[in-house]
Amino acid sequence: xxxxxxxxxxxxxxxxxxxxxxxxxxxxxxxxxxxxxxxxxxxxxxxxxxxxxxxxxxxxxxxxxxxxxxxxxxxxxxxxxxxxxxxxxxxxxxxxxxxxxxxxxxxxxxxxxxxxxxxxxxxxxxxxxxxxxxxxxxxxxxxxxxxxxxxxxxxxxxxxxxxxxxxxxxxxxxxxxxxxxxxxxxxxxxxxxxxxxxxxxxxxxxxxxxxxxxxxxxxxxxxxxxxxxxxxxxxxxxxxxxxxx
Amino acid sequence: xxxxxxxxxxxxxxxxxxxxxxxxxxxxxxxxxxxxxxxxxxxxxxxxxxxxxxxxxxxxxxxxxxxxxxxxxxxxxxxxxxxxxxxxxxxxxxxxxxxxxxxxxxxxxxxxxxxxxxxxxxxxxxxxxxxxxxxxxxxxxxxxxxxxxxxxxxxxxxxxxxxxxxxxxxxxxxxxxxxxxxxxxxxxxxxxxxxxxxxxxxxxxxxxxxxxxxxxxxxxxxxxxxxxxxxxxxxxxxxxxxxxx
Numbered sequence: 001x002x003x004x005x006x007x008x009x010x011x012x013x014x015x016x017x018x019x020x021x022x023x024x025x026x027x028x029x030x031x032x033x034x035x036x037x038x039x040x041x042x043x044x045x046x047x048x049x050x051x052x053x054x055x056x057x058x059x060x061x062x063x064x065x066x067x068x069x070x071x072x073x074x075x076x077x078x079x080x081x082x083x084x085x086x087x088x089x090x091x092x093x094x095x096x097x098x099x100x101x102x103x104x105x106x107x108x109x110x111x112x113x114x115x116x117x118x119x120x121x122x123x124x125x126x127x128x129x130x131x132x133x134x135x136x137x138x139x140x141x142x143x144x145x146x147x148x149x150x151x152x153x154x155x156x157x158x159x160x161x162x163x164x165x166x167x168x169x170x171x172x173x174x175x176x177x178x179x180x181x182x183x184x185x186x187x188x189x190x191x192x193x194x195x196x197x198x199x200x201x202x203x204x205x206x207x208x209x210x211x212x213x214x215x216x217x218x219x220x221x222x223x224x225x226x227x228x229x230x231x232x233x234x235x236x237x238x239x240x241x242x243x244x245x
Numbered sequence: 246x247x248x249x250x251x252x253x254x255x256x257x258x259x260x261x262x263x264x265x266x267x268x269x270x271x272x273x274x275x276x277x278x279x280x281x282x283x284x285x286x287x288x289x290x291x292x293x294x295x296x297x298x299x300x301x302x303x304x305x306x307x308x309x310x311x312x313x314x315x316x317x318x319x320x321x322x323x324x325x326x327x328x329x330x331x332x333x334x335x336x337x338x339x340x341x342x343x344x345x346x347x348x349x350x351x352x353x354x355x356x357x358x359x360x361x362x363x364x365x366x367x368x369x370x371x372x373x374x375x376x377x378x379x380x381x382x383x384x385x386x387x388x389x390x391x392x393x394x395x396x397x398x399x400x401x402x403x404x405x406x407x408x409x410x411x412x413x414x415x416x417x418x419x420x421x422x423x424x425x426x427x428x429x430x431x432x433x434x435x436x437x438x439x440x441x442x443x444x445x446x447x448x449x450x451x452x453x454x455x456x457x458x459x460x461x462x463x464x465x466x467x468x469x470x471x472x473x474x475x476x477x478x479x480x481x482x483x484x485x486x487x488x489x490x
Contacts, residue, residue, distance in 0.1 A: 009401075152425075155425070156425055156429070157425055158425035158426075158428050179449070180400070180401055180403035180450075181403075183403050183448070184401070184403050184433050187407070187432070187444065188429050188436070190436045191433070191435045191436035192432050203425050203428070204425050205425075
């Protein structure tokens with residue numbers, strides 16, 4: 001069997017992948033998906049994506065023990081516990097916690113993917129782990145794989161594209177059929193991989209983050225395969241995937 | 246001055262570039278733009294893109310001396326003089342002729358670009374020539390440059406993406422500001438350029454063309470910088486750009 005593998009460039013195109021019945025991997029390298037992977041690695045119990053600030057605040061009002069996290073315009077709202085920098089999600093702050101997270105693009109891509117049975121979260125940090133898990137589920141369930149790039153303000157984002165290629169590079173070539181967009185991402189990754197950090201720094205979103213003082217987040221998020229964590233989004237909640245799957 | 250350079254992945258997005266006031270370069274490597282460049286190189290006087298078969302036939306009825314050319318489903322309609330294979334457009338057939346051309350994706354991208362003052366046609370064959378001309382016009386007129394990929398059946402196409410990168414690689418780095426999509430295309434081209442033919446062969450559209458017996462067209466269209474021809478689409482007609490521009 002050959003697994004069809006596709007890449008969609010925008011959060012709004014998640015619905016196409018849902019329609020195909022594909023397993024979905026959501027990517028928002030800067031910074032939502034890198035943050036989710038890091039939080040789970042550091043022992044967060046669960047992450048609940050919220051679409052709007054007010055939805056996030058309401059959920060917190062009902063659950064005062066949850067942490068309230070996220071950004072608008074890259075910055076932490078003043079009443080929030082955490083922003084959207086993966087470097088903030090250290091063990092001391094997140095271990096055992098449930099985190100309500102609302103971001104501009106990443107949580108939108110997740111929420112648009114809700115109709116799929118399998119929604120995983122990918123980043124450079126867990127590229128190999130998420131690719132291997134996605135492939136094994138896709139073989140088991142006989143479905144395709146679609147990567148959904150969250151993008152930046154509704155537009156194509158370079159860092160998500162390179163990360164798509166990074167994840168695809170961890171799939172077994174001989175058992176997958178890559179779409180044109182998937183092959184394009186693979187080519188870009190193969191050239192960019194010699195200096196991921198420098199290549200991520202060229203993106204429009206990186207330039208904005210640097211201006212806001214988040215340059216270190218880009219460096220951190222460009223590390224490949226450092227965490228063997230696979231986040232699963234199901235029933236409105238993201239948790240570390242259970243090894244029984 | 247820095248020239249903003251962008252890439253749009255689909256024919257329908259030409260209208261965005263028109264809205265920005267950009268100079269447009271239309272690409273449909275397999276095969277419309279490769280065919281147009283080859284026809285003009287071999288002395289065709291002009292090419293008139295037509296959206297539909299019936300529009301093309303009507304135009305021909307009024308001008309019996311014109312050649313009728315194009316494809317549907319990759320194949321030449323039986324009453325047409327020429328198909329959409331660049332290899333057909335030899336000097337003996339096209340020198341001094343006006344050609345009515347209707348194709349599935351390429352002519353659509355051209356027609357969607359009509360509102361722009363400058364619409365050039367790009368391919369691997371004329372990558373350097375079209376890049377240099379576009380850059381000099383954009384500097385003169387202080388506008389951005391947008392590459393419009395025709396795509397295949399409304400979808401992202403690998404061969405057009407690699408060709409976008411090929412054209413962008415001929416621009417002077419220090420004087421242009423590449424969008425994320427432009428940078429992505431550049432990365433893919435830089436990896437693919439060591440074997441353009443093999444990389445083009447991986448695309449979905451290539452596989453269809455090979456089935457139809459047009460494998461040689463892919464090989465021909467993957468040659469880079471062999472023609473110093475810059476087609477200009479203006480007033481509904483494509484001609485070789487005048488050296489006065």
